[in-house]
Each structure stands twice: as structure tokens, then as C-alpha cells.
Amino acid sequence: MTSWRNQATPVAAIVIVLIAWELLARANASPNMLLPPITAVLADIWANLEILLRGVRRTLTETLLGLVFGAAFGFVAGAVFAQVRIFEKMFFPLFVVSQTVPVIAFGALVVMWFGNGIMSKVVIAFYLTFFPVTVNTHRGLLSVDQQRVDLLRAFGASSWKIFWSLRLPAALPSIMASLLLGVSLSLIGAIVGEWFGDTVGLGILLVQAMYAEDMVRLWSIIVFCGLLGTGLYGIVAWFARRYVWWGTEY
């Protein structure tokens, strides 16, 4: 009973908000429709499903590629920084500086370097993703309990064995936390990347709808951006809960 209620309460809240939205939108109905009724948005989605799904496919591809490259690079960089102090001293400050420049400032440059195709979006998504993964990998690997390291050393373990059997698993919860952040950032990177020019993708659809002042279409695209973000986040969160269930404290 209680668990049923716990689940029902947020759903009820959403339904109430949606109904209020619909009523408010109908009461203020105007040609501009600053806030279009939900029913209109749903109708628009249904009518343009093919275009929207094509946009989702493209943006999803960019997001995933950006995430995979960003996570892989971020992990390797974090691991190298944790194991080799001299690299940490030399390059970590550069990583921090790179993140102080807003990615938008690089946008035009990236398009000129990597062309108008998918690559430039992947690069921007990558640029936003790798840093949190680097930081959390680095911190996770180093914050491992020294007594556990000593125990394995006392058994005669090499630092390689200690890395694989202790440091990495101990760091996984914080690495997974950075991936959850990364998945949202990668999606932002992909959408923003498309604004610098392309023909397909949710970001492009957004820009087109904006210039056409098509308020209903704008909301249709926002719905899909939301679904994409929630879906990706949900998958990573599920994976983390299922396979990396131990916390950072034990």
C-alpha cells in the first residue's frame, strides 16, 4: 500500500501539472501560442514522427560517440594521472584550463577543423564529456583505502595487480557518477554542435522551428530531447546500480 502510494504520488503530480498546462494554454489560446496545449504538441509529434525520429537517430549517434570517446579518453587520462605523478603535474593544469574556455567559443573552430558533418558534433560532445570522467577516475583511483593497498602489498602484489584488483573496482562508483554527468553533457554538446550548421538532428530542428516561430514544433522537439536525455541517463543509471552497486564508503 505504502509503496503503491510512493509510486503514485509523483505520477499524480505530473498529471496535475499537465492538466493545468492544457487548461491554461486553451484559456490563453492566441495565434502565437506562447504555451501551446499539450494535445496540439502530441498531434504535431504524431504528424511529423518521421522527421523527429530521424533527428533523434542522428543526435543519439553523436551523443553516444561523444560519450564513448570522452569516457575512454577521460578514463585513460585519469588513470595515467593517478599512476604517474609527473604527467599529473605536467598535464592536469592544461585539462583544467581547457574547461575554463566555454565550448561555444571553440564551435566555429571545430566546424572548420572537422567539417560540417557528424565529426564536429562528436568532438564538441567529447570535449564536454572527458573532463568529469578524468577528474573522477583520478580521484577515485587515489582515494582508495591505504590499508587495503598495504594488505595486498604484504601479500606481494605488484602495483599492476593492485590497480586491477583494488584501485579500479574501488574507483568504479565515482567513475559511474561521472558517466551520469557525462551522458547529459554529451547530449548538450551534440545539440549545441548542430547549431553551427548541419541538415539533420534535434539541434537543427530546434533552430529551424525557432526561425519559423513554430511554437508547437519547438515543444515537440523539446519533448524528444527530454526523452533522449532521460532514456540515456536511465540506461547508465540502471547499469551502475546493477553492476557497480558497492559505494565509495565501506
Next chain:
Amino acid sequence: MAGSALDRVETDKPYEALAVTGKAEASAGSPIIELAQLTKTFDSSGQKVVAIEGVDLAVRPGEFVTLVGPSGCGKSTLFNIVSGLLDADTGGKIHFKGEERQGKELLGTVSFMPQRDLLLPWRRVIDNAVIALEVEGMRRKEAREKAQVMFQEFGLAGFERHYPHQLSGGMRQRVALMRTFLFERDLMLLDEPFGALDALTRVMMQRWLLGIWQRHRRSILFITHDVDEAIFLGDRVVVMTARPGRIKLSREIDLPRPRDPHVTTTPEFLAIKADLMEAIEEESMKSFMSQDERG
């Protein structure tokens, strides 16, 4: 490290014989480990702190030596040196089976169990138990088979595939002990293994450890600050002084084995305890006073 497999073959068998005949023979033979004039100074922000000073200590094959002392007397420092995690100051000597060794050369030669169980939460109980074997390069499957036969003896049968967080404190401690036993070395260092357990569980674990030790006959160096525990378990009790830690006295415990818990209420036991308590209280007082001064 290469000789470790050979060492085991040489040494395992004779101890089984010792287990039957008892202590007198166990005391014979050259020491497994011999510490001579070990000193360790820590340098904490310019201040020199002497943790242990001039420690002489030898453990004979099959002997169970318990080490008591006030908190902060450097017992753990001593263990870290013997297990190879810390370097002693120059001048001290460690002979392991007659060979002089120091610092890192000792890593992997003794079986070390720290105070906390330090189980890895992501590994199942059986995989926690075999981690030292894995470090030695044994295949996971083979290591598991080797561990499997010990679960009954360690009271963990049926819990092989559980995770550490599903076990009670006493069971986790037994897993940690099993991990220590599976790393077959002639000398085991146990650092207050039952310190965190409640009194009842602790007594059960002590009896159980004696049983295991009598069957396997490894040499054990056991840290505790519980005098009853030290006398009940040990062939010999060694008392350390307050910081800097030195050996204050070493006393043979000639209570007959196997010992059952009733031995702790016999006049012989109480006489030994009175003796040791006097020495320990003197030291506890010193460390208490010096803490007072600092505070």
C-alpha cells in the same frame, strides 16, 4: 619469492607431528623470525617520534606468541616492519629463517592480517579468501577449489557466494582469517583480529582459533591489548612498554593444552595474569600520563 613453494613443502609436514606431541618440541629448533635491536623513528613535521626502540624478539617454529602493550606502543609499527611495509631504522636486523632480510624483501614472506577485515565489497566471500593465492599467480579455479575445503572448518559453509556486507562481524573476521591461512606462510601476523567483536563472539573465536592453530601449526605473532586473551592463546606473552615501544618482559605460559575456557578461572591463570597486569598497568599509566601532559 621463487623459493616460497619449496619452503612450504619442507615445513608443513614437521608441524603436523608437532601438533601431536605439543609444546616442548615446538620450542626447539631455530627461530622462524628473529628481530634484533629494531628501532623505528617517524619524522612528523620536523618532530622526531620514536615508535619502537631496540626491540628484540624471536618466534620459534609452531609457537604462538602474543604481544600486549598500551595503545600507541608501536605494536602496529612492529607488524608493518615485519611484513615488509615499513623500513626499520638502520642498525636493526631481521633474520627470517636464518637469512637476513629488510624492508621490501619481506613483502610476501609472512601472512599478515590487519585489525580491520579489509574485505573487498565487490568480491564474493570465496574470492576474498583466495586473493592472496591470486597474487601468487594461482588460477582462480584452482584457488577456489583449495579454499572450498576450508569453509567447513571456518564455520562459513554455505556462505561461499555471499558478499561481505551480508555477513556478521564475526563471520567477516573469519573470512579475513581464512584469507590469511590460505596464504600459506610459516609465520602469521595477527593484529587484534578480534578487537572489534563483542565479548561472547570473541571467546568463541579464540577457542576456534586455537583449534585451527593446533591442526595447522603455523607460528603466530598475535597483537592484543586484552591480557586474558594474550594468556589464553599464547605459548608466550610479550609485554611492550609505552612509547617508545620496547620489550618489557617475555613470559612463557605453561598452561596445558588444549586449553578450554575454564582455564581462565584457575589459580595458575590468575597468578600469571596478576604478574602481567602489574607490568602492563605500569605502562598504561605512563602512556596515560604522557597523553595527559600533551592534552
